Amino acid sequence: MIAANLLKVALKAMNNNKMRCFLTMLGVIIGVGAVIAMLAIGQGSKNSIKAQISEMGSNMIMIFPGSENRGGVRQSASDMQTLKPADYEALSREAQGILYMTPTVNGSGQWIYGNNNYPSQAQGVNTQYLDIRQRTVSEGEMFTEEDVRNAAKVCVLGKTLVENLFPDGTDPIGKVVRFGKIPMTVIGVLDEKGYNTMGQDQDDLALVPYTTVMKRVLASDYLQGIQASAVDENRTQETISEITDILRDQHRLREDQDSDFTIRSMQELAEMISSTSSMMTVLLAAVAGISLLVGGIGIMNIMIVSVTERTREIGLRMSIGATGRDIMMQFLIEAVILSVTGGILGILIGALATWMISIFANWPVAISTTSVVLSFAVCTIIGIVFGFYPAAKASRLDPIEAIRYE
């Protein structure tokens, strides 16, 4: 009952000072708006990075030959000869946590068709590569297990290669191209994927059975790596230790010996990238939060002025029966209304700004419910905290002196 009356009193007082109230709120409006917009930008970029990573396969695990912590001169991974097809076979026999797996052996060289040539990779993989990288063959078809067994001279080209080797738009399927001196029949074309986050052209490659690359291109008995995807992306770490155990066993390494291979997961990369973007978000939000704090101080400032200005009124209210608590509530309610109204307007303006950023700057944005709820809560708290001092000051006035205040 009294609370409802006090609310009316507070609203009335604010109504008498509309312009001042609005200017006071402006601090909070800008603060909250900035927080909302900054968090939306941060969240948006995080989401888009996440999406790109999961496009690359967030459950991907990569095994490279060679230790990461061996002293002395270190060779490049492709030159190290510690991963063998036998390791791949052992893993496919024993590792439970692996869903798909492919050995990789890359040969680089010139792809040639007729008068056109283009330097690119011949990625030696098996049929599961498509599942690991989440890619599809858009025209023709992928080579088969049998092609792999037979080291068949077939290839699946990426779009960039197709464009460079067949600039006149000829259908590449069934044509025979050459990789260096080795003729290969084009049996499929990969779907177009564009550039990835790191700026690599994901279409600049050709898939060839890994046996073909090993036997016919490189004449090598070793693998340059193994790519696998974990059954469950949240259990990547367990799968990594499983692989480590199997490979160490396979290589007959003693307890005290370092592993002669290195395992990396896409998740590590994802975490690294998203932690950078989280840090950016925190930084942006902190800057915006400071402006919110300044807004709060603005409220306190104006409330102190208001209390001084209305000393007579406070004295009168007290002499006709308002308790100190009533007076305190009146001013506290006023401060909270200021900050909460400012907060709501700020959320709207922040949302509007976010929308404009996404329209005009074309940035990825995402307003999270958390940021809205959080700024709303922060506003209420700011109102209470910064309204408390002026309100307490008002409630402690002596009615005898206050009513004669000039």
Place this chain on the structure above:
Amino acid sequence: MKEIIKIVDLKRYFKVGEETVKALRGVSFTIHEGEFVTIMGTSGSGKSTLLNTLGCLDTPTSGEYLLDGISVQKMGKNERAKIRNRKIGFIFQNYNLLPKTTAMENVELPLIYNPTVSAKERAERAERCLRDVGLGERLYHKSNQMSGGQQQRVAIARALVNNPVIILADEATGNLDTRTSFSILTLFQRLHREGKTIIFVTHNPDLALYSSRNIMLRDGRITSDEYNHNIQSAEEALRALPKDMDE
């Protein structure tokens, strides 16, 4: 008659630095229901302190104060606020209306702090009191759109709205011209006739002619306490004034 106010040997000392200022040095009197008492004294006589004490804004250093049979001097701040809200009507020299606020809202003010009065009852009572003081036509005029006399009438309505046992007026005519003073005084006399108990603090000795009892204060002591058996009519005095001093 019922005793509305009873004070016994009331003392109020203030400590100012090293010195003790003795504002009230032992004041005793009893005011019964239906009395119109003027309390007079020059500045420094202790009348403001006495008014603050009677109004439960201040507590005495020693002595006893019974308001409507309730002992006040031991009460805490919040209890005194409640007593002021339910039993006392204040009228001030400078009206003390809320700015930019209608007459109705000003009069409703004391009832806002009384949770037992509903919003509907509050509005009804405020309207009745405003009509009672002759402002039935100006219920929704804002305080800054009214003359001094009208503002003081709003203040009187505000003092009446909570049905107080005592009305405390502090120089209620001090800011008004002669003619308006008499019209306000006429209103006080009417309230008195209707049975209200009024204490009117002033330094203007002429006002003693219009009250039923006059208490003189000097240096914190009562110097005289006399009943007036020949109350002058403020209404007649108002009629006797020259016509050109219009309100």
